Amino acid sequence: MSYAIYPSLKDKTVVITGGGTGIGAAMVEAFAGQGAQVYFLDVAEADSLALQNSLCNAYHPPHFQRCDLRNVDAITEVFSAITDKAGPIEILVNNAANDDRHDLDTVSPDYWDDRIAVNLRHHFFCAQKAAQSMRTNGHGVILNLGSISWHLALPDLAIYMTAKAGIEGLTRGLARDLGSCGIRVNCIVPGAVRTARQMKLWQTEESETRLIEGQCLPERIEPEHVARMALFLASDDGARCSGREYFVDAGWYGA
Template sequence: MNAIYPSLQGRTVFVSGGSTGIGATFVEQFHAQGAKVGFVDRNADAADELLAKIAAGPNAAKAPVPLFTPCDVTDIASLRAAVARTRESFGAISVLINNAANDQRHRVEDVTPEFWDRCMNVNLRHQFFAAQAVVDDMVALGGGSIVNLGSISWMIKGQGYPAYATTKAAIHGLTRSLAKDLGKRNIRVNTLVPGWVMTERQLRNWVTPEAEKEIDANQCLPGRLQSEHIAAMALFLAADDSRMCTAQSFVVDGGWS
C-alpha cells in the first residue's frame, strides 16, 4: 500500500502517456489519492479499459473520473489543447507528469534523420512544451511540481537504442534548467528515473530468459521492478512532502545504476 499524501487531494494532475504501462499506474495512483487527473495517449481503447477499471475499483469515489483526451504528444497544438481541456474541467494544473515515450529498439546503421527527429519529438520535445503550458497555472496556485520521466538506459550504456538514450540523457539537462528558471516561482522540477520495469510491453517484446539473467546480475536488490514502484516515487515528488526537492534525479532501479 502506498503512503497517503493529503496535499494531493483535490489537486489537478496532468499525465502524458497515461493509457498503459507506468503511465496507467500513475493515473490510477493519483486518482486513488483524491487528485483530479487528466491524461493523454494515442491508445483510446486502452484508456477506455483503464477508466472502466478505475470506475469499478475501490477508489472510484475518491475523485472525479479521470479525463482522457486522445493526443499524439508530437502534435504540440493538440497537447496544448489537452492541457487546456483538463484545466477547464478540473481547474489549474498543480502537477505535471511528463511520462510519454517510446523505447523502440534501433541499430546505429538504420537511423535516418527522419527517425532521429521523430525520436526527439516523442521522447523529449513534448516535455518542454507541456511544462511551458502549465507554468501560468502553477504560478497562480503559488507553486507546483513537474516530474520528467528519464531512464537508466544511458547511465548503464545500454545497447540498441542510441537515439532513445540520447533523449533520456537530455531530459536531465531540461530538468535542471527548468528547475532554475522556475524555482523562484515555487515550481519544482525533478527527473524520475526508472530502471527496467516489467510492463506488459517490456515482457512481450524484450524480457527474454537472457534478459532475466542480465537483470539478476545487475540489480542489487532481488525481484522485479513494477509500475507501482515508480508511481510511489511520483506521488512523493508531486506532494508537499518533497517541497524542498528540485533539480534532482530520483532513481528507482533496484540498484542497477
C-alpha cells in the same frame, strides 16, 4: 504491504502523459487513489478507455484525453481544455515515451526527428503549458521520467538515450527557471520496469536472469514502485526536493 497516504494530493489537478499503459497507467491509478483529479493523455485509445472505466469509482474518476504529443498545437489545445474544465494544473507527470530499438546505420533524419519528438520535445512544451497554469497558484510540481538506459549505455538505443539524457538536463534548467515561481521540477529515473510491453518485446528468460544479477536488490521493479516515488515528490512531503534525479532501479549497475 502498506503504503503512504498523502493528504496534500487530495483534489489536486494532475496531468499525466502516456497514462494509458505501463508506468503511466500505474501513475494514473496511484494519483487517483490519493483523491487527485487526474487527466491523462495518450494515443492508445482502447487501453486508455479501459483504464478510465476501471477507475470509475475513484473519489475523482480519471479523465482520458486523446493527444498525439508529437503535435505541439494538440498539446496547446488539450492543456487549454483541461484548465477550462478543472482550473489551474497543479502537477504534471511527463511520462510518455517509446523505447523502440534502432540500428545506427538505418537511422534517417525523419526517424531521428520523430524519436526526439516522441521522447523529449513534448516534455518541454507540456511543461511550458503547465507552468503557465501553475504560476496562477504560485506553486506546482513537474515530474519528468528519465531512464537508466543511458547511465548503463545499453545497445541499439542511441536516440532514445540521447532524449533521456536530455530530460535530466531539461529538468535542471526548468527547476532553475521556475523555482522562483514556487514550482518544483524533478526527474524520476526508472530501472528495468516489468511492464507488459517490456515483457512482450524485449525480455527473455535469459535476460531476466542477467537483469536480476545486475541489480543490488534481486527483485523486479513493477510500475507501482515508480508511481510511489512520483507520489512522494508531488506531495508536500517532497517540498524541498527540486532539480534532482531520483532512481527507482533496485541498484542496477549492469551485468
